[in-house]
Amino acid sequence: MKTVRVFAPASIANLGCGFDIMGLALDEVGDVLEMSVSEGDGLTIKNESGVPLPEDIEQNVITPVVRKFLEMTGNRAQVDVVIKRKIYPGSGIGSSSASSAAAAFGMNELFGCPLSEEDVVVCAMEGENLASGGYHADNAAPAVMGGIVLIRGYEPLDLIKLPVPGDFYCAVIHPKLVVSTKEARSILPKKVDMHAAIAQWGNVGGLVAGLYSGNIGLVGRSMRDSIAEPYRKSFIPGFDELREKVLESGSLAMNIAGSGPSVFALANRYEKAQRAGAIMEKHFSDLDIPYECYVVKVSNRGARLTAY
């Protein structure tokens, strides 16, 4: 029997203008799995995280990920997984992706790394498909690869790791509002205004240019979503007022994380991200909405072996 302990980070998809094509890994916050393989043919998943999860392993995102790995690599084995740490599902910071990425990365480690990083993402996307009915990579790719990942396209999958500025911090708050990904998707129109679309790809170009050139001001100016945010912000009480306060306090940008209801701010100093976090906490506290808030460095570290 061989055992590994793996960590995969939480992540933020739909990075401002990067709706459906970009995601960012959050360091420190994430899932921890202990995974073992031995001779045989089966799968067990034990949840020691304290976070309620479905008992049926067919409902757990880890299951299709493990199966996909075995199928892709032509292996069979008894796989036993213990969930040690778990982000709350529905948080909007890639809870399912963190488990999926950890499972895919862990399997690859257990079998001597037969798969490329991109194929590890492909495995992790099986978990996304179970969770949301679609093969999305905007959380799964950063959760595996770390940093900021651009998904140029899906046919074929084309993942580009973008440079992360040296000083880049993120405050993210998960207000405990119930917004399903399905509901957040169905509110979006099937067709978008040409002008809004052009503004969006101008900003995507600006964001990528800002990340490569280390031009933090340009990154901030480009973090505008003309497509999804105008609709989805209606799920988040006081979104516009909150953003105004967060930007006034020195953050570069504030946007919806994934399909919401989490909200995140980016800043070029830790203190500014802390300030944004405090403003966001007060906002939801005043509204009597419970929340969880994290202030972390954006790093290049993705899924990895861990001792904890």
Next chain:
Amino acid sequence: MKTVRVFAPASIANLGCGFDIMGLALDEVGDVLEMSVSEGDGLTIKNESGVPLPEDIEQNVITPVVRKFLEMTGNRAQVDVVIKRKIYPGSGIGSSSASSAAAAFGMNELFGCPLSEEDVVVCAMEGENLASGGYHADNAAPAVMGGIVLIRGYEPLDLIKLPVPGDFYCAVIHPKLVVSTKEARSILPKKVDMHAAIAQWGNVGGLVAGLYSGNIGLVGRSMRDSIAEPYRKSFIPGFDELREKVLESGSLAMNIAGSGPSVFALANRYEKAQRAGAIMEKHFSDLDIPYECYVVKVSNRGARLTAY
């Protein structure tokens, strides 16, 4: 009296996926103006280029550019312009922008460079407005600044000069078909399919990333326009077959230049661009459509003083 001779390059707007937000300067091909200022208050434009242009100076793009410069800088003067070399209007390679950019750059030189490069673009955009009824920068900005320019947004104008790979060549052909910019614009829908829009901004991200990282393959993969090209290619007989041949011959991409009917190919070797040019020439020759074809290096040089 003070005199300068200025060159401004032809340019290609709507760089593949960069519809309405990107343009590229072509070296060598362009307009040459001789401009003089003396005491007084007036404007003359003499056309020695051999290319037919309207006699009425109110119809010449140089006029609003010169006036805008004088207004922005608070000057008055007698300005005399001689058009020495001129790209054929309607070529789809930024004929009006080359004149506008040369005029704006020339005025700035004559008055000791009071305007920033961005403000020189603002002046040149007055010519674009006369030519096409809109303040576009996707030809004017590269014609002034050179290289590949991203227009992140217009309010305020946000121009980002993107890095040009060391070996980057362009073949561009102007088939003498009559397609007005107005007609090419009116064929486009006011709303676009969400999936096509997402594909477009994924590609914009990929193109910018490819240019910064010098990943020529990524540049090529990203040069896909899901928005305008599917409509506008109907103006260009045999567009799909032509592209297939050009790509088979080793070019990275082939797309419509501006609103057409010109077509351009990008390549990472001069010989490949020459091959693309030859294929494009044969294509239009076989169709009995007259053309002009250029094969040039994509360079960082924009408007400049010249001896010729």
